[in-house]
Amino acid sequence: MEKILQKKSFxxxxxxxxxxxxxxxxxxxxxxxxxxxxTPGDIELDxxxxxxxxxxxxxxxxxxxxxxxxxxxxSLEVTEVxxxxxxxxxxxxxxxxxxxxxxxxxxxxxDIKDNYYGKRRKQTAIIGLACNTPPSPNCFCTSVxxxxxxxxxxxxxxTDLGDRYFVKSLTNKGNNLINLGKGLFVxxxxxxxxxxxxxxxxxxxxxxxxxNDAEKIPPKLKEMFESPFWDEESMSCLRCGIxxxxxxxxxxxxxxxxxxxxxPFKGYRIRTWDNCQFPDFTMHSSGHNPRPDKASRxxxxxxxxxxxxxxxxxxxxxxxxxxxxxxxxxxxxxxEVLNKVRDYG
Numbered sequence: 529m530e531k532i533l534q535k536k537s538f539x540x541x542x543x544x545x546x547x548x549x550x551x552x553x554x555x556x557x558x559x560x561x562x563x564x565x566x567t568p569g570d571i572e573l574d575x576x577x578x579x580x581x582x583x584x585x586x587x588x589x590x591x592x593x594x595x596x597x598x599x600x601x602x603s604l605e606v607t608e609v610x611x612x613x614x615x616x617x618x619x620x621x622x623x624x625x626x627x628x629x630x631x632x633x634x635x636x637x638x639d640i641k642d643n644y645y646g647k648r649r650k651q652t653a654i655i656g657l658a659c660n661t662p663p664s665p666n667c668f669c670t671s672v673x674x675x676x677x678x679x680x681x682x683x684x685x686x687t688d689l690g691d692r693y694f695v696k697s698l699t700n701k702g703n704n705l706i707n708l709g710k711g712l713f714v715x716x717x718x719x720x721x722x723x724x725x726x727x728x729x730x731x732x733x734x735x736x737x738x739x740n741d742a743e744k745i746p747p748k749l750k751e752m753f754e755s756p757f758w759d760e761e762s763m764s765c766l767r768c769g770i771x772x773x774x775x776x777x778x779x780x781x782x783x784x785x786x787x788x789x790x791x792p793f794k795g796y797r798i799r800t801w802d803n804c805q806f807p808d809f810t811m812h813s814s815g816h817n818p819r820p821d822k823a824s825r826x827x828x829x830x831x832x833x834x835x836x837x838x839x840x841x842x843x844x845x846x847x848x849x850x851x852x853x854x855x856x857x858x859x860x861x862x863x864e865v866l867n868k869v870r871d872y873g
Contacts, residue, residue: 529697531706531713532720533686538693539568541709545617548653551585552619553578562618573620573686576663577849581625581776582618586648587632593644594797596785609796611644616652617705624669624847626656626681628776634841635779644799653701658687660731666850668863671739674847676731687724694724739866742834742844748869749835757872758823761865764858765822769803771852771860772829777845780804804828830865 533541542550542565552571554563560578562585565571595607633649636642659667659676669675679685683702687694694716697703706713716724739745752758772778782802787795802809805826810819819825837845846862853861 529703529706530716530721531695531697532689532716533693533695533709533713535691535693537709537712538571541712542568542571542619544708545705548615548617550617550619551582565619571619573657573688575620577622577625577851579851579855580774581628581849581851582621582654583625583628583632583776583779585616585618586629586652587636587645587779590798590800591644592796593783593799595795596797597789597794598792611647611651614651616648617655618652619655619657621654621656621682622659622663622849623656623676623678623680623682623685624667624674624849625776626654627674627678627847628681628849629654630681631777631837631841631843631845631847632779634843653683653705654681655684655702655705656682656686658685658728658731660688660727662731662735664850664854665736666853666861666863667735667848668737668739668850669848670732670735671742671863672844672846672848675728676735677728687727689720689723689727694720737850737863739863739870741870742866744870745866746835746838748872749831752869752872753827753831755872757868758827761860761868762822762826765805765826765860766858767805767807767822767825768857769805770855770857771862772803772805773801774851774855776847776849776851777833778804780809804832826860830862830869834866834869 550565551562552565553560553575554570555572555575556563560575561580562578562582592609595609597605599605629649636645662676669678677687679696679698683697683699684705685696685698695706695713697706780802781799784798784800785795786798807817811817819828833845837843853863
């Protein structure tokens with residue numbers, strides 16, 4: 529379904545979505561982040577990409593998965609805590625972040641399904657915003673099979689036409705959301721479709737950075753496991769984990785039990801994001817650590833995204849958002865690292 533929505537009608541459409549919990553990028557303390565929206569006027573789509581991807585809404589940084597405690601007869605009771613039933617809409621998602629969700633789907637919705645992630649994913653609609661101009665100088669989505677107007681992972685994709693949006697629905701969820709705004713949308717004209725095609729083509733030309741011949745990288749990485757290259761590239765790493773926490777595709781987690789009361793005995797099993805760049809990530813109870821240094825951890829990060837994930841799922845586990853480049857405090861640049869890998873040896 530393809531429609532045109534005037535920007536002046538946009539708040540009226542959002543008002544029709546009153547049965548949904550709505551998230552949108554919001555500027556707080558000079559930083560853009562996805563937050564719950566209370567009024568349509570709070571939605572602002574003229575923004576660069578948020579610092580943290582909207583994955584935090586579907587895959588929270590911290591969540592309770594079980595409650596446990598002693599019953600009156602002193603037996604142990606364990607109760608699963610599934611996400612609450614609610615319909616959610618996320619506005620303004622960039623194509624790189626929507627595609628990232630499709631990659632996480634492969635992990636959490638495969639043979640062994642994650643009910644917590646799956647339930648949130650199913651009850652969440654993703655409304656995206658095509659990038660007419662790259663939101664970051666470090667965007668490189670076209671290098672990893674993406675584009676500034678990719679439709680992967682979206683229920684609806686908006687393209688900004690100045691005073692109006694070109695609205696493309698891609699799923700039944702999207703159709704239902706548009707139908708709630710009946711009377712606000714009109715069919716696009718032929719010249720508007722041509723305008724869209726030009727905007728999308730021009731957007732790709734505006735990307736300043738790329739990984740050339742990225743398809744050569746997975747087989748090259750196979751040869752480099754023991755290479756001194758990783759020592760050289762990781763020398764400046766602070767092990768802060770920013771690259772991983774801000775990555776829209778990273779999904780590793782830890783499980784811990786928190787006892788909140790001894791008498792009566794009660795507690796929670798908690799799932800929290802974990803980080804492969806931290807020394808304790810692979811620490812064994814014996815004290816052995818198979819990735820004891822920065823070099824082996826950087827190697828794992830690159831190989832997971834560009835070799836192991838490719839072998840398992842036939843996709844790069846990177847969408848080219850550029851956050852890890854822009855936010856690294858010591859300037860480790862994954863684009864430069866990958867180009868070096870391609871040319872190594």
